[in-house]
Amino acid sequence: MxxxxxPKLHNATWPGVVGKGDGSEPVIPFDTLLKFTAEAEVDGVKFDGVDIGLFDVHFGINQPDDAIKKLADKVASYGLKIGSLVAPIWPPDGGSAMxxxxxxxxxxxxxxxxxxxxKLLREIGIRPYGVVRIDSAVNPDSWLKDPVNNTALIAQTFREACDVAADYGEKLAAEGEICWGGMHSWKKMIDTLEQVDRPNIGFQADMSHTFLYLLGYNAPEDRILPEDFNWDDKATLEAGLKKLTDALRPWTIDFHVAQNDGTVHGTGSHDKTGKHCLPNDPNGKLDIAKYAGYWLRDNAGNLTKAFKHICWDGCMFPNEKMMQQQTWNDILAAMVSVQKAHGWSE
Structure with a gap:
């Protein structure tokens, strides 16, 4: 029961695209991911919706309004809602924020x-919650050539993007991934957000990507865990998580459930970032249900209720795994465990 x-439980469609193509494995079709999502079930509980990457191979942003309405009809036909969207801000169609x-x-x-x-999806009624996800669209090495001025430029671009988003009633969320310059450590992420200084921007925490902030990849000066850290030392790990989440939780407006094995990974055209693992991976370092609470509850243990839905993010899994229904049932089970531990009823 x-x-x-x-929070509502969502699956993501972009794992069928990210790290696929470009000589890697084939892209998994949008309809295939909708089918797996809709058919997943754990003890009578099903996914409530999907978060969507606005990529041409699934659904591009240059399509007419009629196509957006057809998208809404298609997702609704599977009994699903739409939540957060990923803006395709990278070159060549987009460009570096600095x-x-x-x-x-x-x-x-x-x-x-x-x-x-x-906005149109909201007006149709298929999208009752969610944000638009962004990043700086540039790597840390390029950012390092002029950190002060590059962060200022990123912040200026984000401000302009926030002002545009406000015209549509949207909020932007910058995802904590170590592969994006000016966002590649927890301190640099906060510095960027503070410089943006807009009410409609926040942080998108990912239990895998953001976890790598603890280890200081690409920014060793901001490492939280000691260099000789022993993964069996749960007390130190959890103290580090507390420090990280205390700093970023006030900014957090979107949340991804994920597993991580403490390493970086990259395939296809996607730069190295926190390696997503399946929820039951024996090498996984995260107690998913417990550690999600560091993000979903405040210092006093109260639910923040800062967002109405949470989303599973599991990029760069082999297609062989992603084409098995049991994979999505296992993922849903992890999501349900978070909802049971840190959810509420309305």
């Missing part, structure tokens, strides 16, 4: 188009 009905004027204009325009899709 489902004890709580919030790049030339032209690159930055393309970045903001991609955000605008994504917000248009999001």
């Amino acid at each position: 489902q004890e709580n009905n919030y 790049g030339s004027d032209e690159e930055r204009k393309r970045f903001v325009e991609q955000v605008r188009k994504s917000c248009h899709v999001g």
Whole structure:
């Protein structure tokens, strides 16, 4: 029996795209992912919806409004809602948030188009919650050439994107991934968000990607766990998680459930970032249900209820695994465990 009905449980469609193609494994079709999502079930509980990457191979942002309405009808036909959207802000269609004027204009325009899709989906009624996800669209090495000015440029671009998003009633969430310059450590992420200084921007925490902030990949000066850290030392790990989440939780407006084995990974055109693992991976370092609570509850243990849904994110799994229904049942089981431990009823 489902004890709580919030936060709503979503699957993501972008794992069928990220790290696929470009000589890697084939992209998994959008309809295939919808089918697996809709057919997943654990003790009578099913996914409530999907979060969508606005990529041309699934659903591009340059399509007419009629196509957006057809998208809503298609997702609804599976008994699902739509939540957060990923704006395709990377080159060549987009551009670096710290790049030339032209690159930055393309970045903001991609955000605008994504917000248009999001607003129409809200008006249709298929999207009752969710944000538009962004990043800096540039690597840490490029950022390191001029950290102060590059962060200022990223913040300026994000401000312009926030102002555009506000016109559509949308919020932007910057995801904590170590592969994006100016966002590649917890301190640098906070610095960037503080410089943006807009009410409609926040942080998207991912239990896998953001976990790597603890280890200081790409920013050893901001490492939280000691260099000789022993994974059996749960007390130190959890103290580190507390420090990390205390700093970022006030910014957090979107949340991804995930597993991680403490390493970085990258396939296809996707740069190295926190390696997602299946929820039951024996090498997984996260107690998913317990550690999700560091993000979903405040220092006093109270639920923040800062967002209405949570989403599973598991990029760069082999297609062989992703084409098995049991994989999605196992993922849903992990999501249900989080909802049971940190959910509520409305």
